[in-house]
Amino acid sequence: MVTKLDRLARSLSDARDIAGELTAKGVVLSLGGSTHDPTDPVGRLLFNVLGMVAEFEADLIRMRTREGMAVAKAKGRLKG
Template sequence: MTAAHLVGYARTSTLDQIAGLEGQVRDLTAIGCSKVFQEQVSSVDTKRPELERVLEYVREGDTLVVTKLDRLARSMTNLMEIMGKLRAKGVELRVLALNLDTSTPTGKLMLNMLGSIAEFERDLMLERQREGIAKAKADGKYQGRAPTARRKADDIRRLKTEGKTADAIAAELGIGRSSVFRVLREG
């Protein structure tokens, strides 16, 4: 096993935030990061190549350091996914702004509490959304999305009588194969 070290990750959303990126790199270097991966890409972008590189680079005993949690993860689910990768490699996480370090029992507790609170907030939001939809339906103000395949039921049956396969019908109408079978089963 090689000697453990601190590895930094810095990210800003746009090229206009060069000072912010430089500030993160300065802070990460100041606390002793031997290497700092940096990129300028929105957290909602699916591709964050430098994040993937740092997750590949870190080794057992290392600590990944970020200045703020939102520089690393786009959501609590994303954070938990990243933490799973780090744990599998024996790597800890340190977040400077939160004074959070998962190598300590308190840091692990804080991270789990943050995850639980985020999950709780999401559950409350979904419950309020369901309640709002139920009220709108009761008031006759919410119809929901009309099922695409059911609107195309006549076309599905016509194409079937023409001898087309379910796959061909689905491709031609831009719907799922299972939707074709459902409509045909229903008559």
């Protein structure tokens, strides 16, 4: 059981690889209380959509962090 897909993997390709390994071992993946069957076309679609959204959110966080650090550095508040 994983609470959110971004806690399972750092990218969509990693999530797919991990889900493939788990499926091959007969493990059922539960994301936030919902069971997703990667062998079912709809389950695979939902898994990929959730993975893309999680990867998008992580990219936004990284982008905002870099922008914030650049602003802080320009104002002399970032020393490192």
